[in-house]
Amino acid sequence: MKNLLLTISQLADLLRRTQISPVEVTRDCLAQIEKVNPQLNAFITVMAEAAISEARTAETELVRGQWRGPLHGIPIALKDLIDTAGVRTTAASALYKDRIPAKDAEVVRRLRASGAVIIGKNNLHEFAYGGSSLISYFGEIRNPWDASCIAGGSSGGSAASVVAGMACAAIGTDTGGSVREPAALCGCVGLKATYGRVSQRGVIPLAPSLDHVGPLTRSVRDAAIVLQAIAGYDVSDITSSNVAVMDYVSGLGEGVKRLRVGVPRAYFFDDLDSQTAEAMEHALSDIGSLVGDMSDITLEVPTDRELQLAEVWAYHAESISKTPELYQPDTVWRIRPGEQYTASDYIKRSREMDEARSKIKAVFADIDVLVTPTTPIPAPLIAVFKADPSALRAAELKLLRNTRPFNIWRLPAISLPCGFTQSGLPIALQIAGPHWREDLVLRLAHAYEQTTAWHERPWTNLVSHPL
DSSP: OTTTTOOHHHHHHHHHTTSSOHHHHHHHHHHHHHHHHHHHOOEEEEOHHHHHHHHHHHHHHHHTTOOOOTTTTOEEEEETTBOBTTBOOOTTSGGGTTOOOSSOOHHHHHHHHTTOEEEEEEOOSGGGOOSSSOOOTTOOOBOSSOTTBBOOSSSHHHHHHHHTTSOSEEEEEESSSTTHHHHHHHTSEEEEOSTTSBOOTTBOOSOTTTOEEEEEESSHHHHHHHHHHHBSOOTTOTTOOOOOOOOHHHHGGGOOTTOEEEEOHHHHTTTOOHHHHHHHHHHHHHHHTTSSEEEEOOOOOOOOOHHHHHHHHHHHHHHHHHOGGGSOHHHHHHHGGGGGOOHHHHHHHHHHHHHHHHHHHHHTTTOSEEEEESOSSOOOBHHHHHHOGGGHHHHHHHHTTTTHHHHHHTOOEEEEEEEEOTTSOEEEEEEEOSTTOHHHHHHHHHHHHHHOOGGGOOOOTTSSSOO
16 A cells, blocks of 8 residues: 555656556555545546556566556546446436447547556546535545535546546546535645647547646646646647647756746635645745745736536536436536527627736736636535535635636646645645647646645544544
8 A cells, every 4th residue: 555645756766767557556546445445435436457467468578578658557537428438427417327339539548558557436526517526426525634514526536546646646627626626625636738738539528618638646746747648739629729738757857936826816816725725825935935926916806607608508407408317406406507598699709708817918018927826715515515515606606716716717727735724625726828838837736836835734534524
């Protein structure tokens, strides 16, 4: 079990030198899944037999010196709306509980080409339409730091699996913050690149004009490693852009002393939990000592959700009309409002979003990156929503408040730990940059991470917080 909480970069070096085996690492992850998944419910499907087979293949290649890169032999989990050939992909819904794709999603194809071992499919908020991961045909997901709290969503299972040592990394999706928000609540790193940087082909959509695919990892360097493997133009995906991919991993060491940081306090710092506010001020002080300039700025923040509602309805309209009973009731309630929007409404909102994306470009004439809290509050208690289910959606929207604008703007953004509450729940900050400048976002995140120890806090296997 000694390998469970090593980073990918640490494991990759050991694997390449054949000091450990991909089979050993994969078996450790599978044993950890067997041990803690009954408490966290982070996986829907565990691909144990296939994973061991892939690990053996990787072992043979590594012994022969056929190293494919830092993901070679590394167990990675996938949010269960990312297609896997011959393995069910359910979107955590009864509607798709027996759905078996014929082809891998493009992101899976790229992971396999890098030598990664696919260990299983993560539980999520049904059809990715929520920020709590409490609504799933396969049951609620729980926070690895405190199983009485939510894991966040919709990629809650992906975040929990990484933090609890069940996978070395995971791939999630992010429409309004669904990678970054659970990463923040569970205490790992969550990255979404610029819209169009990572292919969406073979991923069940929520709102295609806002959807992003991205990694959840234990360190910023690991996020750069995974992004390097999955980024790049996909000619068969209409959302993909043919923009050159940088060397994100090498770029981590280029330094941040000349970076100009903007801090948009209005909106993003409103109504923060007191411990979150305190952690953010400490984090800003640390970042300020690293960079060339830091200043408060004002942003015009887009908050419209109508375009998302319309796109969600467009995907689900036929199924909702024919078999609404195959959805969780809360999901039906969330989808139906999209029915009211007309084509003219959609065109108008699309133009407004395009205008917002154009305006945000001008902000980066004077700054290089933005820093905000990822979420205004730490992970809430599940019991609160059991007692009052009507409070769930408002809480989710609050949790996603600071992440959603970056989906509308389509900017690269990362969440990483910056503290813990007195009760031991993670607190996180968010760094965002200009379109296609994931390198700047990763560089500052890495520099901050290296000056702090939040990402090194040992996870306690739920000993102090049993169910």
